[in-house]
Amino acid sequence: MDIELRMRVEELHARYAHALDSDELERWPDFFTAKGRYRVTTAENEARGLPLPVLYAEGEAMLRDRIASLRHANIYEPQRYRHMVSAVLLEQQSASRVKSIANFLVIRIMENGEVVLFASGRYLDRIALPELRYEERVVICDSRRFDTLLAIPL
Amino acid sequence: MDIELRMRVEELHARYAHALDSDELERWPDFFTAKGRYRVTTAENEARGLPLPVLYAEGEAMLRDRIASLRHANIYEPQRYRHMVSAVLLEQQSASRVKSIANFLVIRIMENGEVVLFASGRYLDRIALPELRYEERVVICDSRRFDTLLAIPL
Amino acid sequence: MDIELRMRVEELHARYAHALDSDELERWPDFFTAKGRYRVTTAENEARGLPLPVLYAEGEAMLRDRIASLRHANIYEPQRYRHMVSAVLLEQQSASRVKSIANFLVIRIMENGEVVLFASGRYLDRIALPELRYEERVVICDSRRFDTLLAIPL
Numbered sequence: 001m002d003i004e005l006r007m008r009v010e011e012l013h014a015r016y017a018h019a020l021d022s023d024e025l026e027r028w029p030d031f032f033t034a035k036g037r038y039r040v041t042t043a044e045n046e047a048r049g050l051p052l053p054v055l056y057a058e059g060e061a062m063l064r065d066r067i068a069s070l071r072h073a074n075i076y077e078p079q080r081y082r083h084m085v086s087a088v089l090l091e092q093q094s095a096s097r098v099k100s101i102a103n104f105l106v107i108r109i110m111e112n113g114e115v116v117l118f119a120s121g122r123y124l125d126r127i128a129l130p131e132l133r134y135e136e137r138v139v140i141c142d143s144r145r146f147d148t149l150l151a152i153p154l
Numbered sequence: 155m156d157i158e159l160r161m162r163v164e165e166l167h168a169r170y171a172h173a174l175d176s177d178e179l180e181r182w183p184d185f186f187t188a189k190g191r192y193r194v195t196t197a198e199n200e201a202r203g204l205p206l207p208v209l210y211a212e213g214e215a216m217l218r219d220r221i222a223s224l225r226h227a228n229i230y231e232p233q234r235y236r237h238m239v240s241a242v243l244l245e246q247q248s249a250s251r252v253k254s255i256a257n258f259l260v261i262r263i264m265e266n267g268e269v270v271l272f273a274s275g276r277y278l279d280r281i282a283l284p285e286l287r288y289e290e291r292v293v294i295c296d297s298r299r300f301d302t303l304l305a306i307p308l
Numbered sequence: 309m310d311i312e313l314r315m316r317v318e319e320l321h322a323r324y325a326h327a328l329d330s331d332e333l334e335r336w337p338d339f340f341t342a343k344g345r346y347r348v349t350t351a352e353n354e355a356r357g358l359p360l361p362v363l364y365a366e367g368e369a370m371l372r373d374r375i376a377s378l379r380h381a382n383i384y385e386p387q388r389y390r391h392m393v394s395a396v397l398l399e400q401q402s403a404s405r406v407k408s409i410a411n412f413l414v415i416r417i418m419e420n421g422e423v424v425l426f427a428s429g430r431y432l433d434r435i436a437l438p439e440l441r442y443e444e445r446v447v448i449c450d451s452r453r454f455d456t457l458l459a460i461p462l
Contacts, residue, residue: 001165003157006311017395087170087237103175109451117270241325272422296415298421
């Protein structure tokens with residue numbers, strides 16, 4: 001077992017979580033490689049082999065666009081997130097890539113103080129080494145109920 | 155501190171969580187030793203010293219029976235789980251055994267997309283080394299309110 | 309990366325969580341240095357630069373007083389907590405101090421078995437080395453809605 005690799009991957013997931021939870025969305029594309037892919041789907045779609053993602057972005061420009069449009073869009077209500085990540089499993093594929101599976105849970109906090117369990121699911125990641133960026137982050141949400149505010153990255 | 159042992163135990167807890175969350179219930183008995191014990195109880199019962207568990211299974215045959223009957227039983231409504239594990243503490247007792255305490259939280263996702271906080275509590279484990287299987291996994295649930303669907307392992 | 313330091317800090321957070329979740333509140337001050345500070349605030353107050361904490365205690369005597377008054381106060385209803393800690397990030401500042409950021413989530417379990425998501429937020433810690441005690445633990449809660457039962461440490 002490569003203990004240091006494991007620590008570094010857990011740290012990557014932690015930095016990603018804190019960037020989103022601190023509303024530092026402009027840092028979000030930096031967690032991906034230049035051609036990195038971000039995909040949100042549901043467990044139901046995955047089980048049925050439906051390739052249609054709920055959300056898809058590939059490459060730095062598209063990832064940056066996504067954040068820019070978020071910033072300019074009418075967000076109906078200010079909100080914040082709190083990410084919890086757990087049960088990380090690694091599978092090293094080569095010197096330049098490791099796969100990671102992890103469970104996540106996202107709490108959403110609305111402006112009025114209301115707190116709800118917003119999303120839960122699995123992260124399926126392909127991580128480039130040694131730079132430790134996501135080549136691909138697939139977010140598989142447990143529930144097919146999606147809030148219109150899903151726009152903010154999970 | 156034995157860092158590698160800690161990593162391996164956290165990985166065991168993670169593999170256990172992912173097997174259940176992926177509905178690979180038939181793999182569940184493999185996480186236990188041949189004579190392994192699985193016990194679910196409540197914090198209230200533990201505090202009062204009541205030995206009566208909510209659920210008990212011991213040994214590979216009984217663990218496999220449990221899953222077989224689950225598969226054949228009428229499950230009222232399809233559902234999935236999402237396990238979060240946190241705050242792992244270890245206490246090595248010998249070269250062939252380590253004790254682990256961890257907090258858990260289980261989210262339940264119903265067929266209609268409804269997501270609820272299903273259970274929270276503590277795992278108290280005795281883990282056999284070097285094979286890293288549970289000699290005993292005691293699941294102490296915080297709440298005494300139990301759903302009839304508790305049948306699926308926590 | 310100092311792997312052992314990371315493990316030890318995660319273990320400190322885990323021991324803290326288990327002490328509170330097991331209602332061993334008298335052990336709570338022992339997690340702090342003799343002059344240690346505990347402060348609870350909200351994300352909203354932090355963002356606005358409002359220094360007014362929701363709760364503040366500094367030094368062993370004040371921390372012990374807090375627990376003693378809790379034990380003697382009328383607690384309206386018995387309750388327990390379950391802490392989940394995730395996404396730990398470290399920044400070592402010197403041989404005698406490390407800073408830690410972590411996400412937390414606290415579940416509250418009432419006497420009648422009701423379970424609610426009680427609080428979420430970030431721990432911002434300054435930890436003294438090598439003794440591994442909190443010089444300062446700042447608990448930044450996501451929601452500004454505070455329950456009157458906040459008295460029990462987060």
